Amino acid sequence: MAPAITTLAADAPTLSAANTGFMLICSALVMLMTPGLAFFYGGMVRVKSSLNMLMMSFISLGIVTVLWVLYGFGIAFGTDSGGVVGWSSDYLGLSGIGITELWDGYTVPVYVFAVFQLMFAVITPALISGALADRVKFSAWALFIALWATVVYFPVAHWVWAPGGWLFEMGVIDFAGGTAVHINAGAAALGVILVIGKRIGFKKDPMRPHSLPLVMLGASLLWFGWFGFNAGSWLGNDDGVGAVMFVNTQVAAGAAMLAWLAYEKLRHGSFTTLGAASGAVAGLVAITPAGGSCSPLGAIAIGAVSGLVCAIAVGLKYKLGYDDSLDVIGVHLVGGVIGSLLVGFFATGGVQSEAAGLFYGGGLEQLGKQAVGVFSVLAYSLVASALLAFLLDKTMRMRVSEDDEVSGIDQVEHAETAYDFSGAGGGAPSRSTAAPVPAAAASKKVNA
Amino acid sequence: MKLITAIVKPHRLDEIKDALQRFGVQGLTVSEASGYGRQRGHTEVYRGAEYTVDLVPKIRIEVVVEDDDAEPVMEILVTSARTGKIGDGKVWSVPVDALVRVRTGERGAEAL
Numbered sequence: 001m002a003p004a005i006t007t008l009a010a011d012a013p014t015l016s017a018a019n020t021g022f023m024l025i026c027s028a029l030v031m032l033m034t035p036g037l038a039f040f041y042g043g044m045v046r047v048k049s050s051l052n053m054l055m056m057s058f059i060s061l062g063i064v065t066v067l068w069v070l071y072g073f074g075i076a077f078g079t080d081s082g083g084v085v086g087w088s089s090d091y092l093g094l095s096g097i098g099i100t101e102l103w104d105g106y107t108v109p110v111y112v113f114a115v116f117q118l119m120f121a122v123i124t125p126a127l128i129s130g131a132l133a134d135r136v137k138f139s140a141w142a143l144f145i146a147l148w149a150t151v152v153y154f155p156v157a158h159w160v161w162a163p164g165g166w167l168f169e170m171g172v173i174d175f176a177g178g179t180a181v182h183i184n185a186g187a188a189a190l191g192v193i194l195v196i197g198k199r200i201g202f203k204k205d206p207m208r209p210h211s212l213p214l215v216m217l218g219a220s221l222l223w224f225g226w227f228g229f230n231a232g233s234w235l236g237n238d239d240g241v242g243a244v245m246f247v248n249t250q251v252a253a254g255a256a257m258l259a260w261l262a263y264e265k266l267r268h269g270s271f272t273t274l275g276a277a278s279g280a281v282a283g284l285v286a287i288t289p290a291g292g293s294c295s296p297l298g299a300i301a302i303g304a305v306s307g308l309v310c311a312i313a314v315g316l317k318y319k320l321g322y323d324d325s326l327d328v329i330g331v332h333l334v335g336g337v338i339g340s341l342l343v344g345f346f347a348t349g350g351v352q353s354e355a356a357g358l359f360y361g362g363g364l365e366q367l368g369k370q371a372v373g374v375f376s377v378l379a380y381s382l383v384a385s386a387l388l389a390f391l392l393d394k395t396m397r398m399r400v401s402e403d404d405e406v407s408g409i410d411q412v413e414h415a416e417t418a419y420d421f422s423g424a425g426g427g428a429p430s431r432s433t434a435a436p437v438p439a440a441a442a443s444k445k446v447n448a
Numbered sequence: 449m450k451l452i453t454a455i456v457k458p459h460r461l462d463e464i465k466d467a468l469q470r471f472g473v474q475g476l477t478v479s480e481a482s483g484y485g486r487q488r489g490h491t492e493v494y495r496g497a498e499y500t501v502d503l504v505p506k507i508r509i510e511v512v513v514e515d516d517d518a519e520p521v522m523e524i525l526v527t528s529a530r531t532g533k534i535g536d537g538k539v540w541s542v543p544v545d546a547l548v549r550v551r552t553g554e555r556g557a558e559a560l
Contacts, residue, residue: 206499208492268493278495315496327495 015100016107019236023112026236029228030119034061034126036221040277041130043214044326048408049134050210050418056129056141063145064122069094072121073114075154080164085155104163106235116232117157124153124181128385130326131189134199134207135405138413140398144388148188152384156180156377172373173366175245175352176233178289178340179377186333187378189324191385196398198323200405207325212273219277223253226284230291234352241292241352248291249284252303256283259307275311278331282310285335290343292352298359302346306338337374344370449544449557450518454509455481456529456537461507467528473511473521474560481508487534504535512544514557 038057045053064072070093078088090096094114103113125145132141159165160172160180167179174180199207209215231246260279261271286306287299294302314330317323324330342357344367349356355369356362392398399405404412411417456464461478468476482503489502513521518541525539549559 208494208497208499264493264496268496268498270493272493272495274494311496318497 013102013105013107015102015109016236016238019107019238020109020112022236023108023116023232026228026232027112027116027119029225030116030123030232031061031225033119033222033225033229034058034123036218036225037123037126038218039214040218040222040281041133041326043211043216043218044130044209044274045133046207046408047210047418049410051410051414051416052138053129053133055138055414056132056136057126059138059142060122060126060145063142064125064149065118067146067149068114068118068121072149072154073117075150076117076121076157077114077162080158080162083164083166083169084159086158086162086164103235106237108235113235116235120177120181120229121149121153121157124177124185125149125188127182127185127328127332128189128192131193131324131328132196133325134409135399136196137396137398137400140392140396143396144192144392144398147388147392148385151388152188152381153180153184156184156381160373160377167373167376170369170372171353171355171366172369173293173343173347173353173355174289174340174373175292176230176288178285178336179373182285182288182332182336183340183374183377184381186329186331186336187381188385189328190322190333191382191387192389192398193322193324195386195389195393198321199325200402202323203318203321209274215277216273219280223280223284226253226288230288234292244296244351245291247296248287248294248299251296251299252287252291252306253280253283255300255303256280256286256307256310259304260311263308263311278314278327279307279311282306282331282335285310285332286339286342289336289340290346293343293347293349293355293357294351295346295348298346298348302339302342305342306335309338310335333378337378340370340374341367344368449512449514449547449560450541451544452511452513452518452521452525452539452541454525454529454537454539455483455506456509456525456539457531457535458505458507460529460531461509464509464525464528467524468511468521471517471521471524473513473517475511477510479508479510481506485535485538506537512547512560514560 034057038054041057042050042054073094074088074091075085078086078091080086097110099109099111101110103110125148157180159167160174161168226249227246230249231242234242234245236242257276257279260275260282264275265271283303283306286302290302291299310331313334314327316330345357345359347355347357347362347366348360349362355366357366358364389398400409400412482505484502484504489500489504492499492501511521522539522541530536547559548555
């Protein structure tokens with residue numbers, strides 16, 4: 001991920017118990033972000049599709065986890081091939097890795113690096129789901145995740161973070177995933193919704209969030225997990241960069257929340273909870289690529305800019321007419337672009353790498369590199385995701401039927417509803433649902 | 449006999465119940481309701497998107513009383529529900545033709 005520190009042969013790294021323990025905790029923190037995201041999104045949709053929203057994130061923990069072990073880690077971090085993908089037979093099924101074998105140049109085992117990176121691979125497709133709320137078949141979504149992770153995420157992670165990856169070698173700074181995670185997911189969201197279209201009733205029916213407390217809970221879990229996401233991305237090395245990143249993460253989220261709220265107060269008259277949660281997330285997104293290279297004051301600036309610009313950007317969908325249900329583009333794509341480009345201004349040259357930004361005497365060089373990283377990942381993800389969605393839509397239809405979308409996707413896709421609002425007799429088992437299991441079992445026995 | 453119906457703000461319920469009990473009204477029925485009057489509802493803002501919420505939560509209180517008690521009970525309902533602000537609600541009464549207590553079969557005023 002980060003540029004390797006040059007070490008003399010005599011100083012070859014040995015396994016560090018402290019770093020290994022720290023990285024396992026960071027991995028668990030990043031895992032928590034996916035259910036956090038599920039609640040963040042789940043609270044923002046209407047009651048009738050809240051379970052589906054939770055499941056669209058949660059399923060990624062199943063699908064991507066398995067794919068990562070089978071071949072994802074190999075594609076992302078195996079031996080480079082042409083700067084585009086990696087491959088290593090040892091990584092197939094994580095079968096050829098020794099338990100004390102270290103990740104090259106670091107003091108943590110390969111297994112630890114693999115599991116930390118796994119959590120990034122899990123949350124990235126889950127991020128896309130917010131744009132597709134209320135209207136996509138669960139089976140189509142599950143297949144989309146598997147294909148997208150394989151065709152888009154694993155290779156892009158290689159480009160950005162793996163030694164030999166073409167953006168990594170160019171010197172693009174993406175500390176913890178502004179490009180590989182947020183721009184990647186945001187551009188994919190745009191690609192998919194351009195294919196599947198708007199929700200029925202978009203801009204006509206009220207689609208207000210059904211539970212802002214869930215949104216706040218989700219945003220809080222995201223914020224908490226983000227410390228693992230960001231501070232862990234230096235792999236626990238003992239030079240203080242992880243600590244700077246931790247500080248910058250907190251500072252940027254706070255500044256972005258204030259900026260979003262100030263904009264809302266001026267523009268709409270109220271300080272809203274949804275604005276506070278969204279602002280914090282926007283700041284976290286923007287600091288993700290940048291926080292390893294800037295100072296805490298730079299982090300305040302990056303946070304404030306992202307809070308303000310993302311607050312303005314989420315209104316674009318009404319003006320431009322695309323239905324990004326929960327503002328994945330407005331928050332993740334825009335926030336990721338801001339953070340990644342601002343590295344070109346705020347990199348001090350004295351933290352993660354020696355590359356300095358425009359405000360620190362570095363000229364335009366780093367900004368140019370950042371722009372290449374931003375727009376190449378944006379373009380690839382947008383086109384590839386749109387093609388995948390088109391393919392799935394032509395073969396199995398991505399959307400549920402109109403009737404099912406209007407009456408609520410939870411019931412039809414999951415045979416459940418999130419809350420029991422019924423009064424008299426609502427939850428009682430009916431004969432048709434209570435009886436079949438024993439009846440079926442009995443008849444099978446007779447037949448046998 | 450008269451059926452008196454009051455559509456009022458939910459938070460006035462305790463006040464109304466106490467006042468009706470002091471007057472001697474034996475029973476009442478309360479249900480959740482929603483609606484709007486002349487002032488309509490209110491506006492909410494979510495990430496800049498404004499939603500007009502027309503239907504405001506209310507409660508509906510129903511009591512059946514003898515004809516002579518109808519006016520004072522309506523007066524009690526009005527005074528104890530009043531906050532002086534928009535959306536305080538409405539109270540009305542309609543004649544009741546017949547009334548039966550389910551447990552005993554008593555009819556009319558005896559069943560109250």
